[in-house]
Amino acid sequence: MKVLTLNFLTCAVKACKSTSAAFPLHPKDCELVSDTLEANPKLLFNILPRIDWNALIITASELGFPTLPPTPPTPEQLENDPKMMQELHTLLLETQISEGSLVCANCSHEYRVKEGIANFLLPNHLV
Amino acid sequence: MDSGSVVEPERYEEQHVHQVYEQIASHFSSTRYKPWPIVKSFLQSLPPGAVGLDVGCGNGKYLPVNRDVFIVGSDRSTNLVKIASQHQPHAAVVADTLALPHQAGRFDFAISIAVVHHLSTPERRREAIREILECLNEGGRALIYAWALEQKDSRRGWDEGHEQDVMVPWVMKTGKKNPNEDGSTEKTFQRYYHLYRSGELEADIVAAGGKVVESGYEKDNWWAIGQRDPGNKP
Numbered sequence: 001m002k003v004l005t006l007n008f009l010t011c012a013v014k015a016c017k018s019t020s021a022a023f024p025l026h027p028k029d030c031e032l033v034s035d036t037l038e039a040n041p042k043l044l045f046n047i048l049p050r051i052d053w054n055a056l057i058i059t060a061s062e063l064g065f066p067t068l069p070p071t072p073p074t075p076e077q078l079e080n081d082p083k084m085m086q087e088l089h090t091l092l093l094e095t096q097i098s099e100g101s102l103v104c105a106n107c108s109h110e111y112r113v114k115e116g117i118a119n120f121l122l123p124n125h126l127v
Numbered sequence: 128m129d130s131g132s133v134v135e136p137e138r139y140e141e142q143h144v145h146q147v148y149e150q151i152a153s154h155f156s157s158t159r160y161k162p163w164p165i166v167k168s169f170l171q172s173l174p175p176g177a178v179g180l181d182v183g184c185g186n187g188k189y190l191p192v193n194r195d196v197f198i199v200g201s202d203r204s205t206n207l208v209k210i211a212s213q214h215q216p217h218a219a220v221v222a223d224t225l226a227l228p229h230q231a232g233r234f235d236f237a238i239s240i241a242v243v244h245h246l247s248t249p250e251r252r253r254e255a256i257r258e259i260l261e262c263l264n265e266g267g268r269a270l271i272y273a274w275a276l277e278q279k280d281s282r283r284g285w286d287e288g289h290e291q292d293v294m295v296p297w298v299m300k301t302g303k304k305n306p307n308e309d310g311s312t313e314k315t316f317q318r319y320y321h322l323y324r325s326g327e328l329e330a331d332i333v334a335a336g337g338k339v340v341e342s343g344y345e346k347d348n349w350w351a352i353g354q355r356d357p358g359n360k361p
Contacts, residue, residue: 001212002218005199005218005220008178008197008218009220009229010228010229011228012223012227017230018231023230037215040194042175042176042195043175043176043196043197043216045175045176046175046176047176047197048176050176050177050178050197093215111228115209116212117205117208117209117219117221118220118221119222120222120223120228121203121221121222121223122223127226
């Protein structure tokens, strides 16, 4: 599961969804693998404003990546900085959580990630 | 409604929808590769960088249509999600349509193709649509498809007046190496469907707190594009 995906996931429990504690989910005991993926500048430039940057800062730091700048780079900055673009591409699209859990800070429920697939089906008592 | 009848449809769908797809996943996937034209043009019309959902994504056959957007697909079937997650640059997770792991108001678009017709009560079908619409931001659009009751020229031949809740067989070849006990080499699975009649999908979208932007009929299916409607308080 990509780091980018984590930016668009929250706890599946209805009562959690509206709380700020449920987003982002927190990686726990996660193994990371790196995929090689061709960079698509058109996607990367345009998706930046759609990313919750503060959540990404938390996710990146919890996964052990170097601290991200407090605000996202502008498309112009990215265009003139191929290194920054490659780093963002690597973090968002190439870095995968292969095994581990994603934890909701509101209800403490842990969602398992197995073979890169996150499972959000809820046990009966949480539905 | 007593608690017994709340649990029942879930168990029913578990047996007659989820377990079937999990078992037929790979065979089903090999037959699902051609995108329907309206879904294709909906996805191709999106601006680069748009972020959306494919609720009930199955094998992810719509994910390759546009690689300049980012789609988080979800499905109940782990076996289908494993196939779907191979379509870059997109993503796929295992989730229930009635409990999506996504924030409200966050997404530019959603598609849900041939999914809500697998839910076995009107309340659950509307709840599924509500769940999808809630994920959309202002101006976000959801394209929803459901199998039509009116399809007298299809090989199933259903039409107006027919029972809307039906079991539909899926015949899978087991192969000569794995024959059934009686020596036959085919296995039949029954899937539950609610066949939508004309106007029903639009009515469900409105009942789910949305508004219909556009709707129509394509290849034995009703489709509709819905949006959140702040003025609609059902």
